[in-house]
Amino acid sequence: MMVAGAKALELKKHDVDALNVFPVPDGDTGTNMFLTIQSAARDSEKVTSQAISDVAAAASMGSLMGARGNSGVILSQLLRGIAKGFEGLLTANPLQVAQALQAGVDTAYKAVMKPVEGTILTVSKETAKAALTKAKGGGSLLETLQDAHNKGMECLAKTPDMLPVLKQAGVVDAGGQGFLIILGGWIAVLKGETVTPDSRYEVGQKTAPSSQDTHDIQREFMRIEDLDYPYCTEFLIKGTDLRVERIRQDLKDRGDSLLVVGTPEVIKIHVHVKNPGKILEYAIQWGSLHQVQIHNMLEQNENMAHAMKTEPTELTEAVFEETSTFSETQPMKEFGLVAVVMGQGIADVYKSLGVDEVVYGGQTMNPSTEDLAEAVRKISARHVFILPNNGNIIMAARQVGDIIQDRGVSVISSKSISQGISALLSFNAEGEAEANVKNMERALGNVVSGEVTYAVRDSQFGTINISSGDILGLVEDAIVSSGQSLLEVAQATLEKMDWKTHDLVTIFYGEETKQDEVERLGNWLKEENPNVEVEVHPGRQPLYYYIFGVE
Known part of the structure; x- marks a missing residue:
């Protein structure tokens, strides 16, 4: 179902993009939701367990890391709630599925500071309500989801009446449409239908470089001589009463690029180490290990270096430029700055104002939560401020704090390049974190964009x-x-x-x-x-x- 939902949206993502309220070239709701559900599908495909709780947990984790744009973040929260609803279950009957959908809605509403009706929130709420009604009446799983989909479509058609801006533009809500397309993919699987394209989302089976491929290469590629921790080690721990913060503290000095996220029942760990065996030996004390993957980055870099010598491309040249100083030793400082920008010239100005890491994105391509978290991890600082510089990136930026907890992370709610610059001019490297947040937020009102x-x-x-x-x-x-x-x-x-x-x-x-x-x-x-x-x-x-x- 997860893979089919992603494939269904892949086929229709540009149609969803076209539902943009404003006729400007930044309609990316469909693309953002697709990249989010694709990340969820990729992680779910790695699960070897037959338990629906394990698949849902993996999908939730994948969507959290891959969430892009406000619509993608809300989708990730829906999947997070669904995973909560399936916790501890090997299989799920129609009522449990409906209850999980409702748990997803509850989680998504809580995640949004000011929920707006007439959006994906309303559409998902109505689908969950219809699913519960049908399941309680004895409907099969297929009947339950079909009723949910039908009710969702009715609600979607009414979204222009709920939001005047939709009526004025003559469109329905794009996020709600994207959610129903995913739900349609789930239904297709239950009906025995095939959703094309046929490509799987399993890592390693992609045939052409994509934005995700580029990100993966940028994240892992370093100069060969700089690899102090050559083994990229990833796995899940499953158990009871797992302590995320305790595990993170125990592992923080055993390698670099550490990521520890999850729940008391399942935790995902990513770390670069010298000896993967010692990490696995530590982890097994907490519970059972799953989806263990160990990659020798030294070998990968040798292959990459060879490819760069024999077949130089824009991609590899860009990767070398971005990562050539990645692992240089840097002293720990108090504050760091990350900014999302579009355009090299803007990036140069931001760097001249003290920004440590720029993430390229903005209109038409919003960076994911993982992209932003990766930029934060590159900075040797105790507290990092993120400038999203786009209203559609703020929610994804706020999720970085759920992923990185070994340092402070503050998101300044800048919605434009000009606001970001105004905030930077109010930043005081000698001040306190809380005071900086207040001053930078206040500075956003000093500029008209x-x-x-x-x-x-x-x-x-x-x-x-x-x-x-x-x-x-x-x-x-x-x-x-x-x-x-x-x-x-x-x-x-x-x-x-x-x-x-x-x-x-x-x-x-x-x-x-x-x-x-x-x-x-x-x-x-x-x-x-x-x-x-x-x-x-x-x-x-x-x-x-x-x-x-x-x-």
């Missing part, structure tokens, strides 16, 4: 009629201008930001923006108000012609 991009479909936003291909101006994620001229839309957007009454305008221009366009905009700003300072940087960001900050 704007963007200029293009429309991917015909639409209407308020009184603005939009045609596919139009240039769009946004202020704080709201569309404020539309037209055919890049300069005119940029000017209109800045006027909506009331730039003339501020002290500083910061401009990042994109990889598709021509230099003469940038100069024309800069000259206009100087002519209109020479007293306002203007900073212009080559952001090199994709999709967005300009990113503005006014403060």
